[in-house]
Amino acid sequence: MTLAHPAYAQVREVTPIVSVMLEDNPGMMTLDGTNTWILRAPGRAECVVVDPGDADEEHLARVAALGPVALTLITHRHFDHTGGVQRFFELTGAPVRSVDPEFLRGGGEHLVDGETIDVAGLTLTVIATPGHTKDSVSFTVEGEGTVLTGDTILGRGTTVLDDSDGDLGDYLSSLRRLLDLGSGHRVMPGHGPELPELNVVAQQYLDHREERLDQVRAALGALGGTPTVREVVEHVYSDVDPKLWPVAEKSVNVQLAYLRSLD
Template sequence: MTPAHPAYAQLRQVTDIAAVMLEDNPGMMTLDGTNTWILRAPGREECVVVDPGEADEEHLLRVASVGPVALTLITHRHGDHTGGIDRFVELTGSPVRSVDPKFRRRTDAGLPDGELIEEVGLAIRVLRTPGHTLDSTSFVIEGEGSVLTGDTILGRGTTVLDSTDGDLGDYLASLRSLIDLGTGRTVLPGHGPDLPDLQTVAQQYLDHREDRLDQVRAALEALGADASVRSVVEHVYTDVDEKLWPVAEQSVRVQLDYLRR
């Protein structure tokens, strides 16, 4: 019987091609922990790994043990997805491809939008989905159609946009790109459980963001155009536990940048 999420320290098969190893690093921003995805074509030994996770020796050893790793891909720069890269390369010898050159190892190859990566019997389409961070990238597994979404879409809750290089305009466009992929695609997220229909979830995310934008616009009308981030959070996020307000401030800062542009 296939274990259910969250299943720590074990390989959980999700689709015919994709399995997940959940890192034991739960937290406010990581939910149950970071999902490290292992992609393997039927009948093949070698695999492709997406997001090795933090520098957690036990987790990295478990991932490295699942089989020869031909390639490692990175969805975005955050440390809970990239912190273990160097140790993972030591363990596996795998090249690492990412949008940000800082995280590339044993290759100079980036992740240009639309590229079809053909490796060890897999065909993986690169779909740039910036917004959560500037370098955020999704991967479409051709053939079965499932999509690795990194932190652009999570298995539960909503995504916080990084206030340093996240961009709401980019994020809304990325959600529309995911919606345009069509129905019936399994969501393989960076955190949380897998979900059955990407188009439905992406539309819910888009509707939620547009609703929040309307609320922020209304807050600015009530508080004044120069209202502070904190005052907007206190006005808008009355339905959210105050312990989460520091996280909400990141989202509001990005929303205000978007509106004030």
């Protein structure tokens, strides 16, 4: 029987190289939970793990048991992707690589945009995709047309931009960069199910962001003066459950900063 998303605490094969274990940490920001990706070349014992998840001992132990782990990669700094980094390193001894130096372990080096990583029979390419956070990166898997997008593109819904270090200008550029990869690439997101066509989803994300920007501009005109972020959210996100408005405020803060940068 082929497993379907969501399948907690089980290894679900997505392609001959890429499998996923879904962490049981569903929530407003994590959707069904955090996807921990396991990459293994056919016939090889070692694997690469992308985003071990948060500090969930059972999840970390299950992923570590799939090893030996040759390398751990981090898509971005958020706790639901990195909270378990130290414990996972203790369990596997595998070096950890990321953009943010806080998560480097075992001699792992900073990830560099455009670099090629040859490990455990796999060839991965790093693509800097900041915007959701400053340190966000994606990874392509050579020979498969798969792209691990972290939270830059999700399996459903749209991405919230972190107003502590997220940047809409960067995010739009990152989406265009993913779009430029062309057709035939599957999305392996940080949350939600995988998607079949990266370029289609990237274009939808770009269109959505432009639509929201137009709505924010219109809200500023309609409200007049210097409206609060919450007032803009209530105007623009009137079609969204009010429970989500505090989250929407993060994106609106980033949108307003972007509009100010254009003045």
